[in-house]
Amino acid sequence: MGTAPEYQPNYVMLNYNNSSTIRPPPQRRNIPSSIAFIYIALNPKMPEYNVASFDVNAFNMAPDFSLYTEFAVTVKANNPNTDISFIYGKDSSVVVAYSDSTLCSGKLPAFHQPGVNTTLIQVVLTGKSEFGSGLQEALMDNRETGKIPLLVMVKRTYFCGAKKFSIERSCS
Numbered sequence: 001m002g003t004a005p006e007y008q009p010n011y012v013m014l015n016y017n018n019s020s021t022i023r024p025p026p027q028r029r030n031i032p033s034s035i036a037f038i039y040i041a042l043n044p045k046m047p048e049y050n051v052a053s054f055d056v057n058a059f060n061m062a063p064d065f066s067l068y069t070e071f072a073v074t075v076k077a078n079n080p081n082t083d084i085s086f087i088y089g090k091d092s093s094v095v096v097a098y099s100d101s102t103l104c105s106g107k108l109p110a111f112h113q114p115g116v117n118t119t120l121i122q123v124v125l126t127g128k129s130e131f132g133s134g135l136q137e138a139l140m141d142n143r144e145t146g147k148i149p150l151l152v153m154v155k156r157t158y159f160c161g162a163k164k165f166s167i168e169r170s171c172s
Contacts, residue, residue, distance in 0.1 A: 047086060047113075048078040049154075052120060061140070065132060069104045071096060071125040078118045085114045089157030094123055097151040099135060103127050108156070 051073060058070035073094070079086060092108035104127030113119050131139070142148040 042081070042083050044084055045080045048080065050076045050078075052076040057124075059143075065130060067103065067129045067131055067139070069096075069125070069127050069129070071104060073106075073123050073125060075121045075123065076118060077113060077121055079113050079115060081115045083115055085112065085117075087112050091155075091157040093155050094125060095153045095155075096125055096127075097153065098139065098148065101129055101131065101135065103129055103150070108154075 053072075053074040055072040056070075057072055058068055060068045062068070088108060088111050090107070090110040092110070093105060094108060095105045096103045104125040106123045106125035108121060108123055111119070111121075139148065
């Protein structure tokens with residue numbers, strides 16, 4: 001009756017001051033040092049993205065205050081890592097906005113980018129937006145000066161093994 005169970009329990013009771021001499025199982029003791037070793041050995045770097053070209057195919061305003069836009073964007077993606085490659089998922093997307101109103105959007109193609117590689121990604125962004133007269137006038141004023149401040153939001157989906165990661169980034 002006073003014998004200990006032959007199996008390890010799934011939980012452990014701590015004493016009143018929450019201190020214990022309990023150690024993690026042997027297979028989990030070296031996880032932090034393993035992660036640090038892998039990080040130092042791989043020396044991971046973030047991929048770099050630049051807009052190689054930005055062409056305006058359509059920027060048409062209608063009398064009913066709607067705007068039809070079509071942009072052709074070429075993005076240069078540089079992976080500086082030697083031992084790390086990226087798999088871009090089909091859920092990656094780009095949205096272009098003006099004054100918190102979406103002008104157009106498009107999807108990035110799904111592809112694999114190996115290490116030490118530069119890839120040109122071509123994306124066509126289309127959209128039809130409803131604007132009020134005040135916002136349309138401000139847009140026309142900016143259009144006449146040749147400088148329209150746009151916010152570009154990119155959502156990239158990566159896969160690492162079976163895990164999916166999403167990263168959102170904005171630039172104006």
